[in-house]
Amino acid sequence: MGVMARVKEIFRSRNVDKEKEKVTRSIQSLALNDIVTFDLEDYIVIGKITYKDSDWEWTVYHLEGERNNRWLSLEEDDEWIIGIYDKSSTPIEEPSSRTLTYEGTEFQLQEHGSAKIKEVEGSVGASVNQTVQYWDMVDKETQEKLLSIEKWGESLEASVGQEITEKEISIIAGT
Structure with missing residues (x-):
């Protein structure tokens, strides 16, 4: 089932009488099947990982x-x-210094450490008590682009992103 079909199914399955009780969600209380809208696109929350480093x-x-x-x-x-x-x-190598050029952008290290997975829900590809090394980096020039690198065993994963505000997203409770 496609994402839009699943979004429509979530709305159809909601009980109108319960709507009067109005479940509200915030970024701090997101749950599986909630709908998050960012940059005019709808997303369904399909997983959650909580990391712990000390x-x-x-x-x-x-x-x-x-x-x-x-x-x-x-x-x-x-x-x-x-x-x-x-x-x-794009393939990435484990950072060996405080700076790294990735996809044409020079990033500077903000944080590096090892975290344990404390909680897992839904589809995330991780398990509780699994350990991951991480590097959080920021675009050295503009400080706007973010690079997150995670090392799961021998596998390295890179994600590129940006910081946003809660005002830039809207959340609809899925249940």
Whole structure:
């Protein structure tokens, strides 16, 4: 079933009497099957991963869209930091210094560490207690483009994204 068909099915299956109770969602309370709209495209939340590195935790949601899948990240650092990422198919090597040129952009390291998967829901390709190394990098010139690199065992994955505000997305509760 396509994404739009699934979105229509979610709306059809909702109980009108329960709508009066109105379930509201925020970026902090996203759940599986919620609908997230960003940049005029609808996505269904199909997965969630919560990472933990010492006392630091952050959550990433797997979003399925009609044209592509994306990852929505959420972390709290005095305020909520939200990022939206697209998985890249361009091969990448493990960063060996504080800077890295990737897809023609020079990135600078912001954070690097090892995290344990604390929680998994839905379709994410990870499991609880799995360990992942990560590098969070930012475009050295404009500070607007983000690069997330994760090392799962011997496999490296790169995702390119940007920081967004909660005002740039809308959320409809799927249940």
